[in-house]
Amino acid sequence: MERFPWVEVFRGLAILEVVLHHLLGRFLREVPPETPLWFGILALNRTLHFAVPAFLFMTTVVLGVALGRGMALGRYFQNRVLRLLWPYLLWSGVYLLFRFLDHGAFQPERIPHQLLWGKAYYHLYFLLVALELALVLPFLAPLVRRRPHGAWFLLFGVGLTLLVYFANRYLYRLPYPASTLLWYVPAVALGLYVASRIEDLPRLLRFWPMALLLALVGLGGYLPLALEAFQGRPVNTFHYQAFHWLYTTAVAFLLLFLAHRLAGGPLRAPLAFLGRYSLQIYLLHPMVIRLLEREPTFPEPLGLKPAFLIYLVLALFLPLLLAHLLVRARLSPLLFGR
Template structure:
């Protein structure tokens, strides 16, 4: 997929969304609950809550297209082990040690549980889900090779999503639904559909006005419920999830359309640079935010707006600097798998 510049541009946009989401979440604690400023920042935070489905959408698209082009199981698993499984294990260990230093908490009896569900630190669940997706995708290969009509993809996405939701609602077999790959079925199936028709991607992306309409509809239903959740009010969980699936899947498509357009502009360079180091930023930025929060002598006295900008800048720049230094030292593969 290296010949498609929009892949890295998409990842650059997505990692900006991740960092913004986490920084807005950090500063919600600085505002008076339910004040106008709190509602504005909370709405921005919940609207920026589509990064994991977006990254899984792109992973399904890239890996699905690669599987259709050539599939050798041994090579596929070896590549995924280096690029995903090893960084997940290593950084789970790093964050377990960091959490022990930060909070004095270490529970060896929960280690297997934490690794299975991505709970060594709050953001690592994405890598656990991505690993599950890696194992799941080859099972879809016979389906993809037949290039079925889009209606079959729609039926698969909706049917499997509802099946998982209602099974979990009645049997509670998922302790953390967000750490289970099939919880993101709509975005994954959309990625597989586009992978099966990659040659028609420019034409398919012209449907972005429809995706925008669906995203607005999804946000209209999801955002009030999400704000109620932040305020610890009861909500209808099915309505919350249905609107969230609609919103996040449509946003993943819109992000791809935007990346495709920006890949032909001067912004391609800086966004692709961010995308190239998106995993490194993803892994490191929560530690930067926590260290800034733990030692609040700087930059909080400067005021909310300057502090917000400094948090955002450092959360991007410090991981980028470390990633570049490790790449120059030729140890990046050992630390980040790439």
Template structure:
């Protein structure tokens, strides 16, 4: 693997991490719909240009892991444990945080507490931890996908990606009235992002920087405009075009991937970026708690508040993970 490949992947990972925090720092403004209000439209713009972040995380996994050829037992032992221990640790932390922040134990029966705890552990103890359930499922499938991409020819791999992209339309529940009743379940889902990341990293032809920038501006602009139109029609926030499995965000993620692949040529990483890159998974896991406390404390106009809160949250989250890793065994559970 060429040195600059690793470097542009690091830039992409830090970008995706920051964008996830921006999404969570601005979502509250979307829930109060105002077609002509600055806050809602500003949040719409931010989401339209950052919703590529989760697909990008999965594409990075595909680019880094699909080229490896490891026995199933070796892969599961090395990769799954890196996810499972942080998953268990942060699930417990967020469960305790939920009950501490939102529960009055004087009026809530103990049996109900147990039911809530069980439900949250099954489906995610915080809104962002759904990602861990998804990535665990992908990692179970990943050794099979590794063998698939090594077996398929170049044209066959492109056909897989074409059918996956078609499935993003056909299998979308909101589009069912406009699509044929084809069952494309085999091609549908986040697994396509694994293959897309691998293909873009190693097999895709080079694309000019200007083309990537134009694609990003057009795709983000159309998402923003389309979300505004859909929301105006129903007079409330409509998130259809924000879906991580919606085609516009697949194209947007691919555009950012190719852009940074072309832009990043230096073999060295800036120290600040190398630091954030090494803590990016932990930042993702812990940032919600920090964001919940930082957001109300920042008294700035919305234009500046969202980026300021996002930046402070990222830095404080990185500091928290740094401290956790200094505790014996902390590196295994922090993320």
């Protein structure tokens, strides 16, 4: 981590995207439907829809480098897998209780299903997918060590992605495809490639204009379909997914380029601070948003822009404050695995 200061900067950028994405979805309900402002918020919300692939990409890079350099599997499973499993189970229980207190509904018979698919609350599926990634990466580590040509990583990413898509469509329909690691193969394949060339990262990052072009092509195809799908209109699901995979994978690379550049500037400290506590922010900010939403007299009556800013500040500040207090009380490993 000390050798790669851009890791925490990357996570800081990604967690800002997460919070903004969820806040835009919240405030979409505050404006009249199908007005220019509504379409603008919706378009920005759909554009900021790359956090999970981005986080999985960076996790693949970090763990891929560790495994590629011979990290012992016992230590790996203790330090990585268990650090994901415990927070996932704990916070699934916390949010099941929160959901009961919020809505008064509790269905114990659905708990196995919710844990299997990360549905104890809408954002917890990421921890499940990250856990699946941590379990699978030791089997993919030889790709990092042998450093095959980049074409093999491209073939692996595109080939397996197409196989998963058509298998899901014609053989067995997963109830929640995005709650499985198989739906994020392009980001994982790119992460493996970067991990295998980590010493050549500055040279790799010179390809950022190509990534920008691919991201624009992907967004140009994905965004109109996303707007149509949000309004309940039928879209071509293959085109939707293909463009989204292209867009999110290219943006993950662009975030790496941006993080690498910012790691040498004045924004490194605040972004790295956010990145250091990105898990805590990720886990807690939906609860903050929901609690604010339950209070109709504040802050929405202040106006759209002030209310949005208040939501943003509190959704970041309150989890950071709690995380800091838990670190000082030495309870952070118990609640967050770190």
